[in-house]
Amino acid sequence: MGSAATSYVWGMRGAYAGIGLFLLFLQLLPLETAPRGWVGPDFLLALTFVWVARRPDLAPVTLVAAMFLLADLLLQRPPGLWAALALITTELVRIRANDFRDMIFPVEWAVISAFTLGFYVVFMVVWSVAMTYDISFGMLIVQAILTILAYPAVAAASSMFLGVTKAAPGQTDAQGRKL
Amino acid sequence: MAKERHSTEEFTGPVRRLLVAVLALFLIAVFILWRIDSPRVERFRTEVTDTLVPNVDWAMAPITGMADLASDFRSYQRIYDQNQELKRELQQMKAWKEAALQLEQENARLLDLNKVRLDPKFTHVTGVVLADSGSPFRQSVLINVGDRDGILDGWATMDGLGLVGRISGVGTKTSRVILLTDASSRVPVTIQPAGVRAILAGDNSARPLLDLVENVDALRPGDRVFSSGDGQVFPADILVGEVVQDADRRLRVRLVADYERLEFLRVIRTHDLEAITDPGALIAPPLGPEITADASDG
Numbered sequence: 114m115g116s117a118a119t120s121y122v123w124g125m126r127g128a129y130a131g132i133g134l135f136l137l138f139l140q141l142l143p144l145e146t147a148p149r150g151w152v153g154p155d156f157l158l159a160l161t162f163v164w165v166a167r168r169p170d171l172a173p174v175t176l177v178a179a180m181f182l183l184a185d186l187l188l189q190r191p192p193g194l195w196a197a198l199a200l201i202t203t204e205l206v207r208i209r210a211n212d213f214r215d216m217i218f219p220v221e222w223a224v225i226s227a228f229t230l231g232f233y234v235v236f237m238v239v240w241s242v243a244m245t246y247d248i249s250f251g252m253l254i255v256q257a258i259l260t261i262l263a264y265p266a267v268a269a270a271s272s273m274f275l276g277v278t279k280a281a282p283g284q285t286d287a288q289g290r291k292l
Numbered sequence: 293m294a295k296e297r298h299s300t301e302e303f304t305g306p307v308r309r310l311l312v313a314v315l316a317l318f319l320i321a322v323f324i325l326w327r328i329d330s331p332r333v334e335r336f337r338t339e340v341t342d343t344l345v346p347n348v349d350w351a352m353a354p355i356t357g358m359a360d361l362a363s364d365f366r367s368y369q370r371i372y373d374q375n376q377e378l379k380r381e382l383q384q385m386k387a388w389k390e391a392a393l394q395l396e397q398e399n400a401r402l403l404d405l406n407k408v409r410l411d412p413k414f415t416h417v418t419g420v421v422l423a424d425s426g427s428p429f430r431q432s433v434l435i436n437v438g439d440r441d442g443i444l445d446g447w448a449t450m451d452g453l454g455l456v457g458r459i460s461g462v463g464t465k466t467s468r469v470i471l472l473t474d475a476s477s478r479v480p481v482t483i484q485p486a487g488v489r490a491i492l493a494g495d496n497s498a499r500p501l502l503d504l505v506e507n508v509d510a511l512r513p514g515d516r517v518f519s520s521g522d523g524q525v526f527p528a529d530i531l532v533g534e535v536v537q538d539a540d541r542r543l544r545v546r547l548v549a550d551y552e553r554l555e556f557l558r559v560i561r562t563h564d565l566e567a568i569t570d571p572g573a574l575i576a577p578p579l580g581p582e583i584t585a586d587a588s589d590g
Contacts, residue, residue: 144359146471174312187341191327193324200315200316252428
């Protein structure tokens with residue numbers, strides 16, 4: 114049973130990386146080269162929140178850090194800032210993973226929303242202090258709200274297609290320890 | 293209680309906490325390094341992009357193709373209107389063609405009289421757009437020509453119609469074009485017929501702003517904007533667009549290049565450009581005794 118569970122965990126970690134890379138790929142497609150006045154949600158952030166809140170063992174911290182640093186590099190963001198904030202926020206979620214298991218969904222969503230807003234607020238503060246190039250904070254706020262709204266959809270899709278749900282009582286991990 | 297689960301220990305154990313701290317510090321250090329020495333980190337970014345993006349080109353091309361096909365198909369729906377419009381335009385074009393032919397002949401005669409030889413250095417390399425910036429906050433595209441094709445930083449890029457942007461970041465197989473619409477794009481321009489000089493400053497909107505205009509009164513909406521060779525940072529006389537006035541009465545430029553669909557881009561080879569090697573310093577008057585002497589004279 115041990116090896117099957119291990120391969121499951123590694124398979125799901127691979128799935129997390131694969132979905133992340135696919136999201137990057139979609140964003141890089143040169144479909145719209147004119148400046149567009151709208152933003153979409155940050156699906157990578159929503160996905161990471163879902164996985165870290167529900168099954169923290171499937172999205173390990175090193176993988177999350179690598180994923181976001183790669184996103185920073187490919188998406189022309191200042192490298193490191195977004196990734197560092199994502200790492201810290203998801204770690205704050207991760208150490209509360211056990212509390213999340215006892216929450217009903219609306220409460221879980223509210224807590225994640227607070228973390229998402231915190232993420233964007235800190236990002237904007239650091240951005241203003243670091244004085245790099247100008248970006249529209251209005252668009253960032255819209256993106257924060259859309260990311261929050263995307264959370265239930267990403268959570269539903271993760272649990273339906275990939276079975277990423279909160280560990281059931283008595284479920285064990287690869288080493289046979291209780292999750 | 294439930295808080296005593298094994299996994300809690302696993303997620304808060306001292307080794308793990310150290311790992312998280314090291315990772316977070318590393319990422320923050322990368323950001324600070326970028327802030328201090330951005331050219332070097334940007335070069336690293338270029339290398340990462342250069343290694344990764346061309347590998348998925350095979351997957352990107354069909355999806356982009358399908359999207360183009362869909363938008364082409366949508367345009368069939370108003371094909372009759374387009375046909376009428378094209379006929380009208382063709383009528384006008386015939387008149388223009390006649391005028392152009394006469395002007396060309398006249399121009400050739402004048403050039404011959406003056407023994408002018410046009411600059412042979414202006415040749416171009418054509419590249420295909422591989423990817424865009426992927427973020428709504430930056431406006432740039434990645435093209436599939438790079439160092440091995442002799443591309444250099446700072447060269448101008450145009451589509452068939454007009455200026456599109458400037459090369460910034462050259463990898464072996466790819467290079468990045470910062471579009472004129474990017475918030476960090478600044479290009480010196482000349483506005484004809486008045487010959488007014490200005491800076492074309494992108495602000496993440498479809499129509500970049502005209503900044504530091506020498507003489508605002510001499511400009512009228514509809515004037516044509518060309519790139520200027522001021523400061524040797526950009527090749528001169530490439531058509532950029534025409535002046536328009538926005539709702540706040542600020543002067544902006546409607547770009548002639550077709551930004552909706554950038555596909556093939558021409559990189560204009562220009563040598564003898566001023567090389568930009570450092571992040572830049574403050575521009576200040578030289579300090580020295582002669583300054584104080586001048587001041588006391590005056």
